[in-house]
Amino acid sequence: MPKVKFELQNVEVEVEAGTSLLDAAKEGGAKMGDACGGNLACSTCHVWVNAGEDSLSEIDEGEEDILDKAFDVRAESRLGCQACVSDQDITLVVTEESIAAWYDEHPDEKRPD
Numbered sequence: 001m002p003k004v005k006f007e008l009q010n011v012e013v014e015v016e017a018g019t020s021l022l023d024a025a026k027e028g029g030a031k032m033g034d035a036c037g038g039n040l041a042c043s044t045c046h047v048w049v050n051a052g053e054d055s056l057s058e059i060d061e062g063e064e065d066i067l068d069k070a071f072d073v074r075a076e077s078r079l080g081c082q083a084c085v086s087d088q089d090i091t092l093v094v095t096e097e098s099i100a101a102w103y104d105e106h107p108d109e110k111r112p113d
């Protein structure tokens with residue numbers, strides 16, 4: 001099974017092919033925002049994929065439209081709720097935008113200074 005590694009969060013999780021990066025984050029306990037619940041209506045699941053990007057599901061027009069609303073969009077940007085793993089390992093960084101959204105969604109969690 002492919003592994004998804006969340007750089008800077010010290011999380012690595014093995015998932016079934018077809019799992020979204022957002023669901024991988026939830027399975028592994030990584031912080032990734034999902035304000036719209038994975039319904040392609042926000043950009044709080046914005047990540048930068050550093051390795052394995054060619055094996056992810058193709059980006060479509062809907063994902064591109066939402067990514068246009070994100071901060072600090074790069075060539076390696078994807079939406080965690082839309083990009084699904086296949087057979088290769090993925091390494092990614094969850095953006096600050098997404099981590100801030102995660103803390104907003106989890107008010108009981110204290111952000112380290």
Ligand code: FES
Pocket residue numbers: 033034035036037038039040041042043044045066079080081082
């Ligand atoms: S969680 Fe809203 S677009 Fe991915």
